């Protein structure tokens with residue numbers, strides 16, 4: 001299968017390039033970078049920092065290369081992801097989207113597009129984080145109604161969105177386990193409100209230094225607490241999942257798939 005990688009200079013794009021180039025089931029045919037960058041026209045292996053050419057060029061206009069591809073892997077920005085989605089729709093190509101921070105309206109555009117093209121949307125493409133979702137469901141079903149739930153997430157100082165896409169998915173898993181709507185129980189920040197809101201999920205975002213990604217969900221009771229935590233030491237676990245998702249999409253019917261479909265964590 002032929003793939004295009006969006007943002008190959010980025011943290012995720014460069015790792016995805018490295019991992020995809022070592023797989024025998026996929027071939028990188030192009031990268032897409034922002035207009036005006038000095039590396040447009042250069043080889044993606046050089047642009048991504050791998051130090052060797054992969055015989056695929058980074059272009060700034062997806063239209064010029066999209067027909068050579070089967071799947072586009074996109075971990076970039078919400079604005080650019082929307083452009084990729086439109087191009088993929090026009091050319092009927094599959095997309096793996098791991099970008100986070102979409103508005104509800106933007107996410108509805110992804111859902112609509114999936115009626116015509118196959119899409120994996122994954123706010124977190126690590127296998128272990130997706131196992132953590134399963135653990136959260138068990139914990140929320142058992143003690144969610146009798147504990148104070150807090151989600152604490154930490155990322156590097158450059159991350160654009162807060163709270164993280166993963167923490168929203170974690171909140172969703174817990175809300176579903178409690179038969180509630182996340183929007184009714186999520187509390188962002190607690191400035192000026194000392195007391196805890198009973199039955200809520202508190203969100204806390206830390207942005208500091210070069211923390212790759214950490215998520216803790218705390219179930220607080222009187223006299224004890226349960227914490228379930230995932231730490232990523234770098235972004236490779238997410239990039240591995242991105243490539244697995246691309247391989248999964250090859251030849252798939254249109255639809256909105258999740259990383260659970262890809263990783264088969266039942």
Ligand SMILES: NC(=O)C1=CN([C@@H]2O[C@H](COP(=O)(O)OP(=O)(O)OC[C@H]3O[C@@H](n4cnc5c(N)ncnc54)[C@H](O)[C@@H]3O)[C@@H](O)[C@H]2O)C=CC1
Pocket residue numbers: 006007008009010011012013032033034035075076077078080097098099100101122123124125126165235238
């Ligand atoms: N789903 C998951 O498992 C993960 C998701 N992410 C998400 O992926 C996204 C990217 O994260 P990072 O790689 O850390 O960011 P980054 O800032 O390192 O990379 C973003 C890339 O997008 C490119 N880009 C932006 N606008 C563009 C445009 N108009 N045309 C072409 N290229 C454009 C930039 O040049 C850059 O290379 C974020 O939304 C982040 O939250 C990050 C890690 C894991």
Ligand SMILES: O=C(O)C1=N[C@H](C(=O)O)C[C@H](O)C1
Pocket residue numbers: 100123124155156159163164165166167212213214238
């Ligand atoms: O920006 C990141 O780094 C990450 N973003 C994703 C998110 O918003 O949840 C996934 C992971 O935590 C890394």
